[in-house]
Amino acid sequence: MQTIIEIKNLRKIYQDNKVALDDVNLNIFKGEIIALLGPNGAGKTTLISNICGISSITSGDIKVNGFDVVDNYREARKCIGIVPQELSFEPFEKVINTVNFSRQLFGKKPDEKYIENLLKKLSLWDKKDQIIRSLSGGMKRRVLIAKALSHEPDVLFLDEPTAGVDVELRKDMWNTIKNLQNSGVTIILTTHYIEEAELMANRIAVINNGKILLIDKKDNLIDRMSKKTLIIHTNSKINKIDKALEKFKLRISKDKKNLEYDYSPNKKKTGITTLLNEIKKTGIELIDVQTKQSNLEQIFVEILKND
Numbered sequence: 001m002q003t004i005i006e007i008k009n010l011r012k013i014y015q016d017n018k019v020a021l022d023d024v025n026l027n028i029f030k031g032e033i034i035a036l037l038g039p040n041g042a043g044k045t046t047l048i049s050n051i052c053g054i055s056s057i058t059s060g061d062i063k064v065n066g067f068d069v070v071d072n073y074r075e076a077r078k079c080i081g082i083v084p085q086e087l088s089f090e091p092f093e094k095v096i097n098t099v100n101f102s103r104q105l106f107g108k109k110p111d112e113k114y115i116e117n118l119l120k121k122l123s124l125w126d127k128k129d130q131i132i133r134s135l136s137g138g139m140k141r142r143v144l145i146a147k148a149l150s151h152e153p154d155v156l157f158l159d160e161p162t163a164g165v166d167v168e169l170r171k172d173m174w175n176t177i178k179n180l181q182n183s184g185v186t187i188i189l190t191t192h193y194i195e196e197a198e199l200m201a202n203r204i205a206v207i208n209n210g211k212i213l214l215i216d217k218k219d220n221l222i223d224r225m226s227k228k229t230l231i232i233h234t235n236s237k238i239n240k241i242d243k244a245l246e247k248f249k250l251r252i253s254k255d256k257k258n259l260e261y262d263y264s265p266n267k268k269k270t271g272i273t274t275l276l277n278e279i280k281k282t283g284i285e286l287i288d289v290q291t292k293q294s295n296l297e298q299i300f301v302e303i304l305k306n307d
């Protein structure tokens, strides 16, 4: 796998001494979608701003396509498109003009065909002569993506691309992002919608208090961290766990009718057979059993809780 962005020992301390990034090390691979997950104030936007040269880094190194973002700022910046968290526009400009203008800012020659294809890909072609103010919020966000891609960058940063976007448009946006990946763009997105990360990302990085707590392939993360719970419905009211069952660390449900047992589905021995046998010996009568599996959201909450 080819590394496209290399971050080493990155620290960012704002003027008020706020440590926003604390020794971040991260490699981003060409062609992947990586999702940065973390609560408000975790440092996601700061990380993006540092990579894009929008805010200065305190110490450490960042390279994009081999170009140092400080020493080779212009070259590095050319490889990057960014859709910022906050929408900002020239409200009275036409869509096509604002996108063409963004391209010019990078010193790229005009390319009508490229821009036409880009606008078509983002379903904006029929809106190209509308002024931005007249577009809906979701369409405005697409214009921002078009602007970010106007100079043909290799990497696209999307800082909360679907915040405040309705369900329909969000799904549409996910398609658009996947298509961009298929056309070879590397994508880094931040999101508060875990479902979005679960659907879109190849890898997930969890960030909190300026530190990367964990980074892994999404599937590994879910396999490795997900827990299963066996819910055992019984016929009796359980007030206390029998001594013989203590070793299973069972929980009693609120209505006192069910027992809950956490196990790891990836282990060879889940302990379920032994548990059910032991329960039988105690005389408790079983009515039904059921399992439930934790999803990425619960995994995420668990990771932050343990931090």
Ligand SMILES: Nc1ncnc2c1ncn2[C@@H]1O[C@H](COP(=O)(O)OP(=O)(O)OP(=O)(O)O)[C@@H](O)[C@H]1O
Binding pocket: 014, 015, 016, 018, 019, 020, 038, 039, 040, 041, 042, 043, 044, 045, 046, 047, 085
């Ligand atoms: N210009 C600034 N000056 C001082 N502190 C800042 C500045 N920008 C951000 N911070 C602080 O740095 C920390 C990280 O902020 P950042 O915006 O990177 O978080 P975030 O993960 O993007 O949060 P959100 O999910 O709310 O967008 C926060 O404590 C924030 O208050």
Ligand SMILES: [Mg+2]
Binding pocket: 044, 045, 046, 085, 159
């Ligand atoms: Mg942010």
